[in-house]
Amino acid sequence: MSLSATFIVPGDPGQRTGGYLYDARIVDQLRALGWSVEVIGLEGRFPDADGTARRSMEQALAAVPDGQAVVIDGLALGGVPEAVTAQSGRLDLTALVHHPLADETGLSPALRTRLLASEARALAACRRVIVTSPFTARRLGVLGLDPRPPAVIEPGVEPAALAGPVADRLAGRESGGCERLLCVASLTPRKGQDILVQALAALVDRDWHCVLVGSTRRDAEFAARVRRAIDEAGLGARIECVGECGHQALSAEYHRASLCLLPSHYEGYGMVVAESLARGLPLISTTGGALADTAPADCCLRCAPGDVEGFRSALQRWFDDGALRHRLVRAAVGRRNGLRDWPAAGSAFSAALREVPA
Template identity: 30%
Template sequence: MRIGFDAKRLFHNHTGLGVYSRRLVEGLAKHHVEHEYLLYAQKVEQSRYKAKFKDFSLRPGKGWAWRTVGLSKDIVSDACDLYHGLSHELPLNLHKRGIKTVVTMHDVIFKVDPDLFPYVDRKIYDLKWRYSCKHANAIIAVSEHTRCDLIELYNVPDEKIRVIYPPVPPPPIPNILVDQSVENKYGLSEPFWLFVGAINPRKNLLGILRAMLISKGSMPLVVVGSGGSYEKKVRQFVVQNGLSPRVRFMGHLPNEELPIFYRRATALIYPSHYEGFGIPLVESLHNGTPVITSNSSSMPEAAGPGAILVDPDSPEDIAEAMSKMSSSPTLRSELSTAGRLHAQRFTTEKVVQHTMNLYKYLSTSQY
């Protein structure tokens, strides 16, 4: 098959949607070499990931409306058998050209928490999501929770949706010398809590800080990620409440160093208000580190038995979970063992095979 992909996020997004796109496409190319993979994107020459995908068939586009209006013509010209929109969107009228389409729907955050988005953006997203849900031959939902959201909010027939989790590969086998080098580089000699993710209101970093004020413990928090105005608000809170000695802001870390942070942490704390999935949860479990996460949306699904679940709106609840986790090596060990096993559900090989099975089904059906 000739399979086309919307590669905008693959080339230009460094976090969730981009990580999903790169891992899936790389996995497909590695495990199913018999197919050809075409990547449609603009400004590829400006991407830090260009070299990584240089052996793929790159199809650059031009014009501000190309991804929505002009892309269908290019896909038809390239004689694609199937097109996969990796992040919520499909080009207009492709369904009229006889090409099977798949779209991955990650979340409906703008519906669940509209205050986080300007009015115009919400309307545009809603139009795009609704169009994709209506015209795609099949929809991949990244969690059961997202599947339920699509059925409730967009009246999508259940049989049109396949739940295929994002690929989250296990880390490389630890190298003691490399681990020690990273630990020395960042001074990771004492136990710490870990937060990984964008620093924005939805991720609820302030909830962790409020819990630290309630908790009697003194364990520091290491924050991996960055943000805009919300990060400034968080940093002000840290200073105003005397937490500066206990909070370290690391910014973004190289991918090869992040597993060492997971392994050295006592637990990942991830009390997000809403997630379509929650990749850091599984990354932490792969590294044998238990998590404290929210009892809502997709997070119980992603974290499984490797977590203590909390009410994200209750700093007291988060603080209690931190106390349990820090005081019981037995609990941490039990959660670690169960979490590692649970994380095997999300390996790249399994996700790629489920995805390819869907492609093959569509290519041979009259769906």
């Protein structure tokens, strides 16, 4: 039997955020399993959809043959319930939800209310719902977005070599030199880089260098604010904003790092956790959203979202306590073999698409 599907995402499908990378990896795995998959990137503004976005979704769905499987990324789905509902009778629609739209940081109360209502209507038009974490599954119920139990398909990760500083520490080589810190996330309010800069500004007497990897275009105003904070703290030589990186450049940054940082206010999963653990890298993370579940306590120092002092304290413990560093490194390395790979995630996704809901 021929298997075919259409994936619909907002904007350029090649964007290098966690959600887009998840979608792309799943598409690759479905193709490896014999699916024919077309990926469509929509024009317009999402998730608070404008007229261009609505027309783009209408045209994309209208072009899909009757009965075909269509997977719509939640960022594109939730703001256009009318377009989705109009096609629900003839297409096999699946919602792929990374996190509820209303959970985005910085929304006005009016916009949050509007997104809750529109996402609930759009989800109701879909035959099935797939989420990327147990947290998001619970969150859909808490917010009253969809009463059905969704399929939970967590991200996979590629096997990777140990990061250089990790291998050194396992071999008993503690250089006592500069700690290289890595934060991988688009510069947007939800990712909390402003919190990180404040925490590091209180630790200028420690030896560290921090690299911020992630797009500065998704919220140019916030990215500019983070850069100003870096300059005002006199940290321009110690905190690098390198922008969005391709796969090889990002892998090189991971390999040079000794510690990964997630100051996020909220994550629907937090793929950086798995990418870090695949290299044996410990983390300092908030407990925002799914991070309370996905960032393991045995290899991660954790604090509440938005807690500058908590993040500063965790960083100070890392800098000052060699025994703690070794304990966290050993625990992170011990997590590597238990990580799910992308073929397993792809197989689960394929099975979910083929399942006929009750």
